[in-house]
Amino acid sequence: MSVRWRLTAWYSGILFITLLIFSVAVYGFVHLYTYDELKSKIVQQSNKIKPILTISEDGSLAYVTPDRSSKQRMEESDIYVQIYTYHNQLTWKSDNMRLRGLEFEMPTPSKASKDIGFKKVSVGGYPFFMYQDFVTTQNTNEIVGWLQVGVYTGTAENTLNRLRSILIMGSLATLIIASTLGLFLARKSMKPIQKVADAANQIQKGTDLSVRIEYDGPQDEIGRLIGTFNGMMARTEGFYKELEDAYAAQRRFVSDASHELRTPLTTIRGNVDLLHKIWTGSPSERPDLDEETLRQMSVEAVGDISDEAKRMSRLVSDMLSLARADTGQTFEKEPVALQPLIEEVARRAKFLPKTAEWHVGDLRSLNGVYVVGNRDYLQQMLFIFIENGFKYTPEGEVRLDVILYKGQIGIRFSDTGIGMDKDEIPHIFERFYRADQSRGVTEGTGLGLSIAKWIIDVHNGSVEVVTKRGEGSTFIVWLPIIFAPPLE
Ligand code: ADP
Numbered sequence: 001m002s003v004r005w006r007l008t009a010w011y012s013g014i015l016f017i018t019l020l021i022f023s024v025a026v027y028g029f030v031h032l033y034t035y036d037e038l039k040s041k042i043v044q045q046s047n048k049i050k051p052i053l054t055i056s057e058d059g060s061l062a063y064v065t066p067d068r069s070s071k072q073r074m075e076e077s078d079i080y081v082q083i084y085t086y087h088n089q090l091t092w093k094s095d096n097m098r099l100r101g102l103e104f105e106m107p108t109p110s111k112a113s114k115d116i117g118f119k120k121v122s123v124g125g126y127p128f129f130m131y132q133d134f135v136t137t138q139n140t141n142e143i144v145g146w147l148q149v150g151v152y153t154g155t156a157e158n159t160l161n162r163l164r165s166i167l168i169m170g171s172l173a174t175l176i177i178a179s180t181l182g183l184f185l186a187r188k189s190m191k192p193i194q195k196v197a198d199a200a201n202q203i204q205k206g207t208d209l210s211v212r213i214e215y216d217g218p219q220d221e222i223g224r225l226i227g228t229f230n231g232m233m234a235r236t237e238g239f240y241k242e243l244e245d246a247y248a249a250q251r252r253f254v255s256d257a258s259h260e261l262r263t264p265l266t267t268i269r270g271n272v273d274l275l276h277k278i279w280t281g282s283p284s285e286r287p288d289l290d291e292e293t294l295r296q297m298s299v300e301a302v303g304d305i306s307d308e309a310k311r312m313s314r315l316v317s318d319m320l321s322l323a324r325a326d327t328g329q330t331f332e333k334e335p336v337a338l339q340p341l342i343e344e345v346a347r348r349a350k351f352l353p354k355t356a357e358w359h360v361g362d363l364r365s366l367n368g369v370y371v372v373g374n375r376d377y378l379q380q381m382l383f384i385f386i387e388n389g390f391k392y393t394p395e396g397e398v399r400l401d402v403i404l405y406k407g408q409i410g411i412r413f414s415d416t417g418i419g420m421d422k423d424e425i426p427h428i429f430e431r432f433y434r435a436d437q438s439r440g441v442t443e444g445t446g447l448g449l450s451i452a453k454w455i456i457d458v459h460n461g462s463v464e465v466v467t468k469r470g471e472g473s474t475f476i477v478w479l480p481i482i483f484a485p486p487l488e
Contacts, residue, residue, distance in 0.1 A: 003193075004186035011186075012179040019174060023167040030163055034156045035129065039118060042131045045079045046149045078152055080104075080128065083135065085145040104130060104148040112146060121150070129153045192222045196229055209237040249431075250326075256432035257319055260445060264308035264315075271301035311443070318447040322431065325454040331374045333459075335482060338402075338409060339366035341375060345382045346400055354390040354398070356415065361401025369409060371479045373459045381455040384448040385413040385475050391442045393417030396472065408478045410464075416472040425465050429453045452477075 001009075081094040082104045097103070102123050107115045112134070121128050128150040135145035192215060199211050212233060215226045277285050278294050287294070346360040371378070389398035396416030403410035420428070420435055427433045432446040456463055459479050467473035 002190075004183065004190045007186040007190075008179060008183045011182045012175060015178050016171075016175055019171040023171055027160070027164055027167055031160055034160065038129050038151050038153065038156070039131075042079070042118075042129070042149050042151055045081075046131055046133070046147065049081060049083075049147065049149065080150040080152070082148040082150075083145050084148075085135075087144065100124075102126070104128075104132075104150060106146065107132075120153070123150070127153045127157050189222070192217065192226060196226060199229070199233075203233075209233060209240055253322075253431055256446075257315075260315055260432065261312065264312045267308045268305050271305050274301050311445075315445050315447070318445055318451060321451050322447060322454065325451075330458050331377055333372050333374055335370040336373050336375050336378060338369045338371060338481070339363055341378060342366060342382065342400070342402070342411070345379055345386070349383070349386045349400075352387060352390055354393075355395060356390060356393040356417070357397040358390075359397055359399045361399065363402060365404055366402055366409070368483055369404070370482045371409065371459065372482065373479070377455045378459070381452045381477070382411065384452040385477070388448060389413050389415040389417065389473075391444065392438065393472070403476070404481075407481060409481045411477045411479070412474060413476075414472065414474040419469045419471050419473050420467045421469050425467065428465070429463075 078096075079094070080097050080102065082097060083092045084090070084106055085092070086109075091103075091106075093103070104121065104123060116133050118129065118131050121130050130148055130150035132146065132148045134143045135147045136143055192213075195213050195215075199213050202211055203209065212230045213226050215223060217223055219227070275298055278287065278298060287297075289297075342363055346363070350358060386398065386400065393415040394417065398413070398415045398417075401412050401414075403412060418437060424435050428435070429449050429452075431450045433449075434444055434446040438444060453463065456477055456479070461477060461479040464476040464478065465473065
């Protein structure tokens with residue numbers, strides 16, 4: 001059973017019980033009140049009648065002579081009186097009874113004592129409410145007759161019947177109208193929930209996470225539910241997208257990595273095969289060359305193998321760094337004095353292979369400036385930019401200087417090298433990305449800047465690039481600084 005039917009059933013059930021209690025109470029009250037009125041009327045009347053009964057002097061003969069005025073009152077108040085005297089077995093009836101030819105049923109003398117009191121009877125098809133009792137002599141209390149005082153209840157019964165019909169019909173009509181309206185309202189208020197269910201179902205069946213529920217109603221419980229649902233969907237979509245991107249990046253990384261590793265391995269295998277043929281193969285397989293040339297070829301092959309092995313180990317260690325970065329691993333950080341660190345890097349950079357000139361700006365402004373970071377990783381990051389500067393500047397100069405600006409240190413690497421096109425800039429921090437110009441011309445794996453970016457991110461820094469094809473490039477690494485190491 002759907003919620004809206006259940007709601008309607010509950011609502012109608014409660015309304016039905018309420019109406020029932022209300023109707024029974026109203027009917028019961030009116031019924032009680034009406035019959036109480038009749039009772040007091042009858043009691044009043046019978047009290048008046050008893051004294052007007054005349055008992056003969058010997059006490060055995062009793063007959064009824066109601067005086068004119070009391071008789072009048074009886075007729076007027078619609079009271080019907082019937083008295084039976086036991087000794088002469090006569091029945092006296094009030095005029096209105098006689099006129100209408102009515103007669104109350106007499107109980108047998110043996111049962112009479114049980115019948116004393118009020119009772120609803122039907123006489124000649126008319127409903128009466130009747131009181132009956134023995135008539136006794138005033139002095140000796142001897143039973144001489146049987147008094148029956150009745151009142152016609154047709155009108156009251158009609159009114160009560162009409163009231164009952166009104167209550168039943170009214171309650172039924174109220175119940176039907178209220179249930180129909182209740183069902184309509186339940187359906188209306190359940191409609192947005194139905195929308196949520198439909199949307200959830202659509203998502204469960206398909207893969208479309210962009211589904212949102214349109215709702216422009218008030219921000220009540222349902223409005224909030226829809227808001228929460230839409231918010232949840234937006235987050236899920238975001239997570240899913242991130243996950244998809246991460247998965248795609250991972251796949252690209254694996255395929256690029258295997259591609260990059262295959263090249264040195266092929267070179268190594270080719271050279272090893274050549275060496276094998278020269279030194280252990282049968283004389284027929286051996287190249288027909290003199291000993292000196294063979295020795296020269298072997299030395300070159302070993303040199304190639306060594307170069308490729310170095311390239312491979314560099315590649316593997318770069319990939320390990322990035323794999324570590326991917327698992328969310330960070331490194332220990334502590335306040336690091338920048339001046340000695342950069343001076344040391346600048347000094348060691350002099351010994352790197354290069355064709356350009358190396359200039360270092362004034363580093364004195366770094367005195368007393370610290371960054372919270374890791375010395376080794378910071379050094380690695382600085383070398384990546386310097387080596388790139390040397391690699392991509394065949395002639396001209398590579399320069400390192402620093403800028404202090406708004407609580408940050410900018411470490412600037414500028415060169416007058418080959419530069420880059422604008423559209424390459426968004427990709428240079430991607431893994432294995434090498435600009436077309438660099439591919440095959442310079443040594444490199446395309447991982448350096450990705451590692452540098454990761455190190456900068458872990459240090460809460462940022463990097464800026466300004467470059468122009470053929471004119472050179474400038475990279476500025478911004479890091480937040482502190483001016484003195486915190487006290488231990
Ligand atoms: P790699 O230098 O090993 O190729 P990187 O990730 O360090 O890899 O750099 C990615 C690419 O960005 C390089 O291949 C190169 O095309 C470009 N690049 C980086 N630094 C410079 C620079 N100083 N001048 C010109 N191009 C550069």
